[in-house]
Amino acid sequence: ETGVTQTPRHLVMGMTNKKSLKCEQHLGHNAMYWYKQSAKKPLELMFVYSLEERVENNSVPSRFSPECPNSSHLFLHLHTLQPEDSALYLCASSQDGGNQPQHFGDGTRLSIL
Amino acid sequence: QKEVEQNSGPLSVPEGAIASLNCTYSDRVSQSFFWYRQYSGKSPELIMSIYSNGDKEDGRFTAQLNKASQYVSLLIRDSQPSDSATYLCAVNFLPGAGSYQLTFGKGTKLSVIP
Secondary structure, three states: OOOEEEEOOEEEEOOOOEEEEEEEEOOOOOEEEEEEEOOOOOOEEEEEEEOOEEEEEOOOOOOEEEEEEEOOEEEEEEEOOOHHHOEEEEEEEEOOOOOOOOEEOOOEEEEEO | OOOEEEOOOOEEEEOOOOEEEEEEEOOOOEEEEEEEEEOOOOOOEEEEEEOOOEEEEEOOEEEEEEOOOOEEEEEEOOOOHHHOEEEEEEEEEOOOOOOOEEEEOOOEEEEEEO
């Protein structure tokens, strides 16, 4: 069983809805990440938090808003999404230091109607 | 632009054969290299890490790194149908500023035929 838990596993929402994705890690790591995985494309890094501070934002549209209240929890707040935002959203965590691998949650499959 | 390139496949091998998965990367300023396995509908699972030139073996898996050639590979011996998955190569690059950033290839789909 993964040490990184994501909820919900599946989410269907309209373009005008507001929803949030949740991620919790039980590995004692101090860095957390949001990725987007679309069909036939590599994993795209969206946000990086290290020691609860955002250190990376890869030109993600403002309709995606991350929140990291502590080193174990990470949220991705969604509002007025577009159909092209339909994808698998993956959360990962690692021990910050550059060389450490990341461990992934099971992801949230998001569908925008 | 830093990139990680993999042949998307599918790569088909018979059961019991050696599967060879290859990955090249575009930038020399990198320190750590990882292979992840992703089953359909599941999240990536770390299977190998390699940090220095040469080979690293773990059970049926061997990772090979050649930094001069910017090449990393994964060999799977005695391939089993349960190895059928997409294998993602990931490289930790050091950008011009900031912390290391893990960059993934598109993945190679492996099918092991019984």
